[in-house]
Amino acid sequence: MPTDERQLLLDERAFARTLHRMALDILRQNPDPDRLVLIGIQRRGVELAARLASLLAQETGAQVPRGALDITLYRDDFEVIGPRPLVGPTHLPVKLEGREAWIVDDVLYSGRTVRAALDELADFGRPGRIGLAVLVDRGGRELPIQADVVGERVPTAGGDRVEVFVRELDGRDAVEVVRAGRAAP
Amino acid sequence: MSGALGKDLLGLEHLSADQIRLLLDTAEPFKEISERAIKKVPVLRGKTIVNLFFEASTRTRISFEFAEKRLSADTVNVSTSGSSVVKGETLVDTARNLEAMRIDMVVMRHGSSGAAKFLADRIESTVINAGDGKHEHPTQGLLDLLTIRDHRPIAGTKVCIVGDVLHSRVARSNIWGLLKLGAEVAVCGPQSLLPLGIESLGVHVFRRVEEAIAWADVLNVLRLQLERMQAGYIPSLREYYRHFGVTVERLEKAPRDLLILHPGPMNRGVEIDSRVADGPHSVILNQVTNGVAVRMAVLYLLAGGNPELAEAAKGGSDR
Numbered sequence: 001m002p003t004d005e006r007q008l009l010l011d012e013r014a015f016a017r018t019l020h021r022m023a024l025d026i027l028r029q030n031p032d033p034d035r036l037v038l039i040g041i042q043r044r045g046v047e048l049a050a051r052l053a054s055l056l057a058q059e060t061g062a063q064v065p066r067g068a069l070d071i072t073l074y075r076d077d078f079e080v081i082g083p084r085p086l087v088g089p090t091h092l093p094v095k096l097e098g099r100e101a102w103i104v105d106d107v108l109y110s111g112r113t114v115r116a117a118l119d120e121l122a123d124f125g126r127p128g129r130i131g132l133a134v135l136v137d138r139g140g141r142e143l144p145i146q147a148d149v150v151g152e153r154v155p156t157a158g159g160d161r162v163e164v165f166v167r168e169l170d171g172r173d174a175v176e177v178v179r180a181g182r183a184a185p
Numbered sequence: 186m187s188g189a190l191g192k193d194l195l196g197l198e199h200l201s202a203d204q205i206r207l208l209l210d211t212a213e214p215f216k217e218i219s220e221r222a223i224k225k226v227p228v229l230r231g232k233t234i235v236n237l238f239f240e241a242s243t244r245t246r247i248s249f250e251f252a253e254k255r256l257s258a259d260t261v262n263v264s265t266s267g268s269s270v271v272k273g274e275t276l277v278d279t280a281r282n283l284e285a286m287r288i289d290m291v292v293m294r295h296g297s298s299g300a301a302k303f304l305a306d307r308i309e310s311t312v313i314n315a316g317d318g319k320h321e322h323p324t325q326g327l328l329d330l331l332t333i334r335d336h337r338p339i340a341g342t343k344v345c346i347v348g349d350v351l352h353s354r355v356a357r358s359n360i361w362g363l364l365k366l367g368a369e370v371a372v373c374g375p376q377s378l379l380p381l382g383i384e385s386l387g388v389h390v391f392r393r394v395e396e397a398i399a400w401a402d403v404l405n406v407l408r409l410q411l412e413r414m415q416a417g418y419i420p421s422l423r424e425y426y427r428h429f430g431v432t433v434e435r436l437e438k439a440p441r442d443l444l445i446l447h448p449g450p451m452n453r454g455v456e457i458d459s460r461v462a463d464g465p466h467s468v469i470l471n472q473v474t475n476g477v478a479v480r481m482a483v484l485y486l487l488a489g490g491n492p493e494l495a496e497a498a499k500g501g502s503d504r
Binding site for chain 1: 213214218223226
């Protein structure tokens with residue numbers, strides 16, 4: 001019987017440390033916090049963007065505006081999977097023109113979510129620059145898309161899952177990798 | 186085509202409470218799209234939708250058309266005047282010819298009750314009922330539910346439908362939808378304009394509008410079609426207004442503030458007082474705004490995935 005194997009990638013402290021490093025990395029690439037806007041992808045990207053915004057406020061004293069993006073209606077697999085029943089809200093608090101917009105998501109995998117997010121952002125305006133910050137890059141890209149800020153890289157196989165838990169939704173901060181079980185030889 | 190709703194949307198009578206809730210919940214995020222500078226998302230790109238209107242309609246047809254365009258579908262409008270319908274072509278032949286041009290959905294308004302089901306049984310494309318005779322007008326029912334839900338929970342709310350219930354598809358769709366979501370429903374109107382035995386649907390009947398106003402949290406005021414007077418259902422419009430008009434004076438006597446809905450187009454000074462229609466408790470324009478969002482939700486949920494493509498793409502998931 002193949003069984004799934006669960007590995008802890010980031011515990012609570014490593015999670016906090018990683019986010020802090022990501023915030024500093026964003027600042028290094030965009031020294032002017034007043035031009036920043038963080039846009040989280042529903043759902044966990046929104047929580048991560050909120051965390052990064054408060055870290056940036058600690059570092060610089062600047063209140064960085066945050067938005068939320070639901071990319072459901074921009075997915076490229078509607079023909080394949082049919083409608084996803086519940087579409088989350090999209091909310092962008094400021095005009096994007098001239099801003100340094102950072103897309104924030106929990107896991108970067110195929111790149112298709114980011115492709116959809118770029119399309120959706122283009123309908124809202126023309127930021128001066130768009131960056132991509134992800135907590136985990138698990139490899140396996142299907143599109144030529146790379147992140148500018150990565151919290152943790154972990155190579156994975158197709159059947160594996162990367163699960164991100166955040167305190168606001170799940171009661172704890174952690175990242176776990178579930179390795180798909182392989183049948184014994 | 187398949188999904189949470191099945192192939193077609195013909196009415197609310199045969200939907201479950203969960204399906205109706207799913208439609209309303211799906212409409213919520215679509216409200217925001219109409220507030221954007223670029224009011225368009227690509228989700229129905231490449232889908233072709235025909236709006237087939239055998240009866241005059243401004244609001245419903247335009248609302249469907251906005252919903253379709255904001256989802257990036259390609260749309261064609263067919264109205265009876267100026268089409269081969271006036272040359273005697275049957276409904277099924279018209280629809281089959283459209284289908285031969287490879288369409289995905291038909292939105293139909295028709296004067297005969299049951300026309301939407303008749304068509305849905307005979308073509309492969311998705312059929313959305315935009316009003317069939319005196320039967321149902323499901324998207325109007327849904328937008329009324331959404332508008333009420335914006336202000337108060339539907340379960341337990343007392344809704345009275347006032348006016349020509351006999352000829353009203355809006356009334357029927359409202360009654361089904363409201364009852365399924367746990368509202369208390371009543372109707373009020375002249376006896377000649379209430380269907381016999383309507384109590385059997387589980388609705389209260391008020392003969393006097395004052396009693397309805399004393400009872401209700403919400404009034405849904407129906408349009409009095411002016412032809413009804415010629416047909417002898419009511420003696421005169423003035424008399425109708427005197428007995429059943431929803432006026433400020435009558436509403437002032439109510440024990441609570443009533444939410445006022447009207448499906449439009451309004452006859453000011455017949456079924457509704459202008460001061461009520463434009464008053465603080467009128468949500469008539471909110472209904473129009475919600476209509477686009479509800480129709481976007483209907484189109485979105487009915488446009489299904491393609492099982493062959495799903496098989497081919499297996500394994501290439503996003504996460």
